[in-house]
Amino acid sequence: MQRQIIDTIEQFHTIIIHRHVRPDPDAYGSQFGLKQLLQHNYPNKNIYAVGTHEESLSFMAKPDVIADALYEDALVIVTDTANTERVDDQRYRKGAKLIKIDHHPNDDVYGDLVWVDTTASSVSEMIFDLFEVGQQTKQWQLPHHAAALLYAGIVGDTGRFRYPSATLKTFTTAGKLITYDFDREKIYNGMYELECNILHLQGYMYQNFIMDEHGAGRVDLTKAVLQQFNATPSEASLLVSSLGDVKDMKAWVIFIEEEDNIRVRLRSKGPVINTLAKQFGGGGHPLASGASVYTFEEADEVYRQLQVLCHK
Template sequence: MHRQILDKIKAYSKIVIHRHVRPDPDAYGSSIGLYHLLQENYPEKEIWVTGKPDATLDYLATLKPVPDGAFQDALIIVTDTANTARIDDQRYTQGDYLIKIDHHPNEEPYGDLIHVDTNASSVSEMIYELFLVAKQEEGWQMNATAARLLYAGIVGDTGRFMFSSTSLATMTYAGELMSFDFDRTKLFNDMYEVSPNVLKLKGYVYENFKMKNGIGHVKMTRELLKEYGVNQSEASLLVSALADVKGMRAWVFFIEDEDSIRVRLRSKGPIINVIAKQFNGGGHPLASGATIYKWEEMQDVLEEMYKL
């Protein structure tokens, strides 16, 4: 599979890289990290990375607009995106050939070439594995910018190496990436420091979460977020706050956005992506997301959780 991907990369003079909407560090790390890898090793190619910028991830990279002409006759690579509805920038359909690189369950096998590894901790880890093959077979070089992005993606999707998806390979790759010249202390500070407003909202979570039958939940309305001066993306950073609660088997955050309610599900064992699929979502077995459109549906989600 790596060989097929490398052959396609070599064959195209134009490449556009996509990732998913509402990005996280792995979405940025895998897509923009791959962009810098390709720029380093194929300076003659026209390479773009697309997607709506997220201000909470500006510390990793900033993006520039991609013109329509970039997609014509281009190789499209989509990273960290399980289904087409979540691909950021729907112009991906205008390319010539599409490669999907992902670590979510392959329930929508879109694309001309599909590389899915559900055992990988992150797609950033998968991009590093691609680099290792390319280094041996094509003489690829890594630079510090790409290394920093891939390292951030791995750290983000493993919860600082605490999640069960962290493997020996994950730790080995992270150690190798650490050998490059970037400031890890600053990176960690940028990733995990939060504003006083978010910290106060975290206090609200601890004061107000509910738990029944080992299932916890937190409800955050737009009015609450406005009161604390926190946006939906910032509130989502708190989804792991209940991980250390004794007796908590799984939990869900309901965070109201402009036209929907984001449902963020997490688990210490019960498989929860089956519930996410019932409510316009999906994801990993122990970390998933979904969407509901009225607060009355919140109880429906919780009833499914209690059945676990």
């Protein structure tokens, strides 16, 4: 599949890369890492990366703003996005050809070419695989900035290599990436340093979470709480892994109230939770998933079902 993707890339003069809404480091890492990789090896092509910018990821990159006309006769590549509803910038449909590169379960099969590898720790890891095939067949080179972006994406989706998704291949890939000239400390600082108000919000979470006798945890971050700490929903989402530090916690959910809905952030140390997320219109990985609900009564039902999963 990698060779098919490379052959397709070579056929197009304009390439537009999309990723999912509410991006995380792997979304940016795979999207912008691919952009930098292709720009370096095809300097005469027009290559763009689009979507709503996430301010907390400014240390990685910033998206391009492009006109609709550029989609005519363009190749569109969507990275790290399981289903079409979550593609950031629905103009992705306007291109001449569509490629999906993802590591989530392939429940929504879209695209003319589909490369899904659920064994990959991240799509950033997959982009490095693509580079290595291009290196062997087309003498591709990986610029240092692209290596930094891919490394950040892998670090983000593996929780600094703590999650089970970090395989021997993941560590091997990371080992190759760190041979490139980039500042790892700068990446870690950009990803994990927090403003004081967000750390205070984290303290609120530790003081106010609940956990039942079976290890199912929950914390509610309402609009009032976010306002109290001058935090945005996106900033609150940076704290989703915090409850994983709690002893005997099996799985947990953080409800983050937004203007029109309640964001559901699910994490687990064992019970499979993406099936629960799918019941509420979301999805994700077996141990890291998300969804949206519209009332706290629905949120209560999510938590009840999470308790059932932890009780099994």
